[in-house]
Amino acid sequence: MTALIAIEHAGYVYGSYVLTFAAVGAFAWRTVRNGRKLGDQVDDADKYWT
């Protein structure tokens, strides 16, 4: 029973890390992809960071 509880808790503990990295990773990927798509339509001269 103790081992079962330990495994159950491990699911939540590891799950919390997986969920965190999946969420921020998906947002980061979407951000970069969106930036690239927009960057293709804008001249370099208009990009203040270049």
Added chain:
Amino acid sequence: MTTTDTEPIADEPIGNRQHGTGTRATRLLGVATIITMGWLVAFGLGFSPADRDQDEAVRILYVHVPTIWLAYLAFVVTAIGSGLYLFTKKHSLGFDRAAGASAEIGVVFMAVTLAVGMMWGRITWGVFWQWDARLTTTALLFVSYIGYLAVRNLGGSHEQRAKRSAVVGLLIVLEIPLVHFSVRMWRSLHQEASVLDTDGDIDMDGLMLFSLFVGVVAFTLLYVWLLLHRTRALAMQDMLDDRGLDVALAARRAEGVAR
């Protein structure tokens, strides 16, 4: 911004143009973020000890606490950007875009905090959710910033968007102290401050504190990286919106001349 050139720039050779929102600095920042995230996993799940009371569940703290702290920081940056837009003479849209980008990142971090907190709650309290003071005020803050993002997308000119969202951004940031002090003001299931005790002294094991520090550094780097990319993307979106408006106006003028 007014652009008279209506030719699609996408026809230009890709090799001559900067691709996207990245620079050498953001790439270095991205690498540093990935490395510190790796450290976070190593310390959070490996090196840090189990807690006397919470056992292994304490490992959730190393993602739960940094994400809520960074969400608070993101919302404070939104308020600062809003204030700078409203109260400086220049009324620069750059402040507005930084405020909007920061709010988006804050909402993502807060969603993570809530979801991860529910998992922690399931272990500690036996339920995913309770209408407890801290949880309820946090959910209210989350919904408020979703509302802020909705207000940004209501339409109108960039200046109208900036003005109305700046007012909202300055008002809803006042909820943060309510969330933070809710555990002291009302009887709450949620524990009090994780790092400092009621006397303001650090009340944590050294390795646990270091693991939390790694988490805070990792999510701070991620926040800055995301903020730079999102602010630049929003600047390009505004440029393209302006260009679309210029094209529409030119078409209407051409119609008038043809008649």
